[in-house]
Amino acid sequence: MSWRMPAETAPHERTWMAFPREGITLGAEASEREEGYAAWTAVAHAVAEFEPVTMVVDPTELGRARRMLGSHVDIVEAPLDEFWMRDFGPTFVLDDERPGVLGAVDWVFNGWGAPEWAEWKVSAEIARFAAAHVGAELVSSVLVNEGGGIHVDGEGTVLLTETVQLDPRRNPYADRARIEAEMARTIGATKAIWLPRGLTRDYDDFGTNGHVDIVATITSPGRVLLHHQADPAHPDFEVTRALRAQLEGETDAAGRALEVVDLPAPATLRDEEGFVDWSYVNHLVVNDGVVACGFGEPEADERAATILADAYPGRRVVTVDARPIFARGGGIHCITQQQPALPNEETER
Template sequence: MSWRMPAETARHERTWMAFPAEGETLGDTDAAREEGYATWTAVAHAVAEFEPVSMLVDPSEITRARRMLSGSIEIIEAPVDEFWMRDAGPTFVVDADRPGVLGAVDWIFNGWGAPDWAEWRRAAQHARIIADAVGAELVSSTLVNEGGGIHVDGEGTVLLTETVQLDPRRNPYADRQRVEAEMARTLGATKAVWLPRGLTRDYDDFGTNGHVDIVATIVSPGRLLLHDQQNPDHPDHAVTRDLRALLSEQTDAAGRRFEIIDLPAPATLRDEEGPVDWSYVNHLVTNDGVVACGFGEEKADAAAREILADAYPGRRVVTVDARPLFDRGGGIHCITQQQPAL
């Protein structure tokens, strides 16, 4: 078998999501819960403008989901606790030696390092549930990893973060060589590009400890979009400056030095919890479109749409207010997972 993860820009069969279920992530007030339901629904409807959407829904939320979701969105009843599909769900791969065969990598999911607050044991089964639903071959992995912790170009390059895959709460016995070997086996990655860390807020209790999908993404082979915090009063100003310097010296699997496209952060620096990690990098590429995070800043949101439209020629860019997602620890990319077309 020769598994390969296609680039996100390749054609999709559909996008997978999970509908929110009551718990720590959704919120502890009626207003917070309603905000969560509404935001996940808005993202689903935005994605459905471009491609089919399938939604895992906990039995306790079936009635609500049927009321809020359009009839075009497929509802699949399954146990749900955490509903960040990118992280708990499967990473889809194809087999170069067997055209038409779909694989689903089942990483071990432990709630981003098994923090005390996380409820993740139901979500840890989502990869197997979805693989069974679509008839994909299960590619079982012993690596604790999340889909938000990787980005690929489809041609052998994978972006990783030292504080994620080498996190002792996730993989206490891993080193770079072991991680890279597993990326080669499961994703077909022949070149790993390691970031030393992620954004500041992502190291809070509700963070992922440095997911790459909020920092950088490969828009096409040899080209990176990089989060750019331009304000020196924000701690990520130094972080993104250093990441830019590092990535500018890196090459991809084909030996190309990366062209880096800066994607400026919105103007807001802080919320009541501290420095924000609002990032336009955390978007989803769909068939003929891009679903982008918005942050209620007309000028910055419009500038990001323009950069994304230029980075992904021929795709229509739409914005969904992602502040309720970031308040809960992630963004649009984090709650979606593409299934490639065969």
Template sequence: MPAETAPHERTWMAFPREGFTLGDEASEREEGYAVWTAVAQAIAEFEPVTMVVDPTEMTRARRMLGAEIEIVEAPIDEFWMRDMGPTFVVDDARPGTLAAVDWVFNGWGAPDWAEWQKSALIGRFVGELLGVEVVSSLLVNEGGGLHVDGTGTVLLTDTVQLDPRRNPFADKARVEAEMARTIGATDAIWLSRGLTRDYDDLGTNGHIDIVATFASPDRVLLHEQQNPDHPDYAVSRRLRGELEDAFAARGRDVTITGLPAPATLRDDTGIVDWSYVNHLVVNDGVIACGFGEDVADARAREILADAYPGRRVVTVDARPLFDRGGGIHCITQQQPAV
């Protein structure tokens, strides 16, 4: 699996459809449609975007997205493309060869509220649409549950891949063997957990893509909660220690750069998990999460611009996404150029 910083052919997304995730009120639904559209349009400034759209939403999608976004029709129920869609890989032995890993998707552990049976078919659908090899996996996993450096290292969390609601018979050795077979990962670094709110009913139980990511093989960006009144103050320090120990044990000199959390601690639901780590790297750019805090958003842009030199950082207000359980990285999936 190439690093996210490698050149992209396009980004894949899925358009929202009515249901639990989008919201019950008309205002909630309009907010959801608008933020998915805003992210797509921001990405389209840098690279092509293909949007999978449920048949019930085709008219709205065409109206809102405009001609610059390619639309593909397919039945979906959930619309977090990172998690339900394919994870793309390339074959070093056959240059120019692309494949799509099709994980088992069960709605983040088959919670009672999730509708996921239609979207569980999208990974294979996209691969077949592209005419590439589909690498089937029996591992229940989501794209938001892993991050790679492009040289064989993968970041994972104990509470996702070893979740008994996902993989009741898995252990680390089995997961690592499957990561090697599917995405070519030769070294797995396990973190013990994710952020606090991610363990609520609407959470993913610890996705890595809200916690830490590789900016390059020798630099990791880590969520950093700086307020001791937030439970992630302790969590982010614990995770920093785990990363430091893991890289030291491997003799790797990796810089761990903190991405400070916004100042807001709570919303109407409870403790927030607002994280600037959940950004998307695109061709010549970075699509960053914004949280309506000028100082914190600007500081995040500066750190991201330094971490990804030569790329323009664009901020999109991600609060409506986090209200629904994810962020910008969660609703997108890059297709590497081959």
């Protein structure tokens, strides 16, 4: 077997999501909960403009999900506690030696390092559930990892973060060599580019400790979009400067020097919790489109949409207000997980 995670820009069969349910992430007040339901629904409807969406729904939320999602989204029922599908769901892979075979990597999920507040043991079973639902071969891993902790170019390159995969709360006995060997076995990565850290807010109690999918993404082989904080008053000003300097000196699996393109942050620096991690990098590429994060700043949102349209030629950019999602700890990429399309005979020829 030769498993390979395709680039997000490769054709999709569908996108997977998980519908919110009551708990610490959704919010204590009725207004907070309604805001969360509405934000997840808006993303699902935006994705459904381009490709099928399958939504995993906890039994307690079936009525609400059917009412809000309507006929645009396929609903499957399974128990949930958390609803960040990117992180606990499967990482879908293809086998280049068997073109009709879909695989699903089942990482170990421990709630981003098993913090005291996290509820995760139920959703940790969803990768196996989703794999069985679509008939994918299960690729079991003993590595604690989340889908938001990796980005690939589909040609052997993977972006990782030292504070995620080497986090002692996740993988206390791992080193770089072991992580890289497991990335090669499960997703076909032959070259790992290790970022030293992620964005500042991501190290708060409710953060992921440095997920790459809010910092940088590979838009095409040899080209990286990097979050750019231009205001020296924000601690990510220094963080993103250092990351740019590092990435400019890196090469990918094919030996190409990386072209680094800045994706500027919105102007807002703080919310009631402190410095924000609002990032346009946390978008989802879909068939013929891009579902982008919006932050209620027309000029900045439009600038980001223009950069994304240039990064993904021929795709239509749709912007969805991501502030309610970021207030709960992530963004649009964090709540979605693409399932790649299997190559057909025409592709093979």
